[in-house]
Structures are given as structure tokens and as C-alpha cells.
Amino acid sequence: MKDSMYLAWRYLCHHRAKTLLLVLSLSVFLGLPLIMRAMSRATQRSLLDRAEATPLLLGKKGSSLDLVVEALYFQLKGAEAITEADVDAIQATGLALGIPIRTGLMARGFPLVGTSLDYFRFRNLRIAEGRGLAMMGECVLGTEAAKTLGLGPGDALLTSPSTLFDLAGVYSLKLNVVGVLQPSYGPDDEAVFVDVRTAWVAEGKGHGHQDLAGAGPDLVLKRKAGTVTANAKLLQYNEINESNVDSFHFHGDPSGYPVSAVIAVPHDEKSGVLLRGRYVDAEARQLVRPARVVDSLNKQIFRFERILEIVVWTVGLATAVMFVLVMVLSWRLRAEELRTMTRLGCSRWKAAQIMGSEIVIMVGASIFIAGVFGIVMAQYGETWLQNLILRGA
């Protein structure tokens, strides 16, 4: 057997390109269906885990899937906003705790999530480095965001401007990083958390500037009925710190300020049922159970996965046929070699053993490659597939 393996190995090494092509084709044939299935199952489980950990979600009436995807997984789907008043309304029922979620902006590629301190307790997110949010203008980074950006407590992070080419638009806000979260192996790892009021400032709903009370005519254009109109020389702050935090303010009624969704955490099961009852007939609001929404998404994924499996198996079958064809043609081309073997006195069994060894080596190499690929995909593929599904949802 050793000699057969040796001859097979030398033959395969000599025909590197053909061998590599066959091995890679076989790797795909063997690995893809298994990897796809394993990744899909893991992804569905992980999606469902987070959804099941979120009892109720309040948002604007419309696509419940968009609402869940945006509020739970921080994938921007453009779900319409509700207002801070809805958070108060939930609290006012006495049935549940309302946690605001404001998404929409990014900070160097990571979603900026405006929320309250209750969110960290609710998700059981712990600080690994630094401290939690204490004042406006501060941010806490998810572990992956911190690692990728190379930031930690004491560093600064700019929000991405939403209107890059509009000079009159909202400018980036410089956030002070005060903490990094422990890994939670979910979307929180890739988010930048700020207080919801900081998110509003970043959106341009609130701002801070130099005091106009004692300002002279070089800065003030007019004063009328408590309204002061300043010229362009007025210094606007793009960072909130201890010295200027008092100058930051919001015009209008803060209860009308936008939040993307409200996580409602009922005090008990009965409270949850009662709360759901209150929103059954709500005209412009929906209170959804994320687990149900994700379950329905998973069913869709499962259906798609079945179709994909058929496609993959068909491709696999074609690959197998191609493999057999290449081997048969290769043996035909080697007819003279086989004749020489016979004339020298090689047994048929030995000749078959040599040819079989070639298949064994190639299949072995393919299983190895598929295995390595599978391990790599198990490590990194779940997040990739989850993002792919959520972006496509």
C-alpha cells in the first residue's frame, strides 16, 4: 500500500494543476452543504436568542421585521421613528420599563446607538475597561468596535456626518470614549453606545454654543421677544465636555424628539399581556414580540436554505460527475502506462490500488480543506451570515 500511495502521490504532484482543480472542486462539493447548514443553523439560533431575550418592542406601524432588525441588530433599515413621548407612555402604564433605542447615525462604520442606562442592565452588558456613561458627549464601545477602531477610554471618536456635502448640515460630534464593554457575542459588540440625548445632538436636534446673554453687536444681529439671532461668527461646539455641557440645549418639546423604537420590559407576564392589549388597536404604533418576528424570518431562511441546498447538491453532483469523468479520461490517457504495468508483471489489484490511492489522496485532501474551511467559517461565518441575512431582510 505504501508503494501505491507513493506512486499516486508522485503522479498527483507531477500534475499539480489538475490535482489542485479536482481537490478544490471536491472540497466545495463536500464542504459547502455542511458548512452552509451548520452556519445557517447557528445564525438562526443566535438571531432567535437575542429576539427571545427582548420581550416587547414598540415602534411605528409598518414593517415589523424592519423594526426588529433596526432596534435589535442595529442594521439601518430606515424604520420610521416614534417619539420620546412613547417611552414616557410605556413608563406611565406602570406595566413595563421603557428603554429608548435611537439608531440612524454611524461612527467610523459602527452604528451609533442612543439609549438609556437601563439598556446596559437589561442586556446585562458589563464594562470591561473604563466606566459607564455619566454625562452627555460620552460613549461606550462594544468590544469589537473598540478592537477594530483601536480605541479605549480617554480616546475620542467622531460621528460620521450624515450630510457630507451640505455645508449647512449637521457636523460630526466628537465623542469621548469612557468605557469598553465586555464581549457579549452579539450586535452589542459592534455598536457605539451613547445617551439618547447625545444621539439627538449628533443628529442636530440639540446644540451648544457660546453664551449670547452678554454678547455685543459684533455677534448679535437682533434680539426680539426672548429670541436672539446671532451671525456666523457664533462659536458652535462640536464636542460636549464639562466646560460647555451647560450650554447644550434642545429647542422645542423634547417629548417630540425621535426614537427608533422602545424596548418594553414588562414587570411580569400579566403586565406584558395587558400592555399588548393596549396597543392592539393603536393606529400609528405597533407593539411586537421580536421572537415571533425572527421566527417568521427564520422560516423564510429555512425555505431559502432548502432551495439553496438543492442548488448546492446539484452543483455537487455536477462536480462529482466531472471528477469521475476527469479520472476516467485520465486513466484512458494513461493506457500505455497501464499496459507497461501489465507487461512488467503488475497485478490488476495493484494497478487498481495505485489508481485508488490517487482518489484517496485527493478525497483526503478535499476533506481536510473542507474541514479547515468549516472551522474558519464556524469562527467567523456566523456573524458574516447574520449580517448578510439582516441586511437582506
Next chain:
Amino acid sequence: MISLRDVRFEYPHGGFSLDVTELTVASGTRAAAIGPSGSGKTTLLNLISGIERPGSGEVSTAGVRVDQLSPAARRSFRITTVGFVFQEFLLLEYLDVFDNILYPYRLHPELGLEASVRSRARRLASDLGLASLFDRRPSELSQGERQRVAIARALVTEPGLILADEPTGNLDPATKQQALDLLFEQCEARSTTLLMVTHDHGLLDQFTQIVDVEALGPTEA
């Protein structure tokens, strides 16, 4: 060493037959098989080595009744007792010179590819002027060098009989004589019987026995 008596061989689909009333080649002889194309020279070699089995008659090689052996036993007999040198060399491109020489050992594990065999193969290759070519592929060799590798492959198992089917047919005159000298020298050194098919009548005075295949018995085309 080689003995054929009342042999009749016919290919299954007809068209050619070979009859040998009697042929004897003594041990250690340097014999040449001659005859026109289609006279059955290669078939004679095939019968002697057990590649083909006669319809009737006796074929005895190295004291073994080859015609009575099973196909598997004939293959085993062939690889242990007979060395082949082909006109087309039939070397394997995916093996280097050294592995080509040791090829019979890879095909028949019972031969035992031991360290002593490797050193013997190295010695043999050196004797044939191949020492510096061990790592080369057949395509990197000249025709004469390829034929020397083929001769080394035939001799490496130390067979009692070498069957050479027009081994110089593809070589130029100078290389041809060189290859023959080496083959004769090696066979003589090992007291190996040599039966060589040739069309080149100019070489015949170098052989101790001439076998005219046409004269062995009535042949018909």
C-alpha cells in the same frame, strides 16, 4: 533456460497465429530473434514471458512451465524472473530517473524495496553512466540516456532473463552500439540470458544464437 515445444498460439479474434515446433535457448546465451514485420517476434517474447498463453504446447522459462501458470502467477513470475527493455522505453514522466529504475519494486511489494536494493540500483545506474541524472525526468534526457534507464530498470531485479524488443530501434547508430555494449556487458556480468528482437542484421554477429522466427514453424498471415 528457454524451451518451447509444439506451441500453437492464435489471437482470440484470429488473423494471426504463431507455431513453434521447438526452440531452446540455453542459460547465459546472447540470442537475437529476427524475422520480417508480422512474423511473430513480439508474440514469441510475450509467450516466453507469460504475457500471452499458448493454445497448446509447452513453454518453459527458467525451469517454470509458464503455460501452466494462472494469470496472477504468470504476472508474479514475470516481474521476478524477466526483465523487459522496450523500443519506446516506456518510462514514466512523473517519476525521476532513480524512481523509474526502482519501478518494478513499487509494483510488486514482495520484491522488497530495501536499503540494499537502493544501493544496488545506485551502483547499477553508475555502471550505466546515469549517476548524475538521478533527479532528472525522462523528458529531460536524451534518447540514449532514456534507453540506459530502461536497461537499468530491466536489470535492477536481477532477473535470469532479459527480453528486449527492438531496444535500439529509436537510437542513432553511435548511441545504438553504446546501448548494446552496455546491455551485453551487464548481462554477461550477471550471467543473464538475453533474447533480443532486432531488424538490424548488421548487429547479428554480436549474438551467440540467432532465432529466425519464420523458421520456427509454419506461420500464416
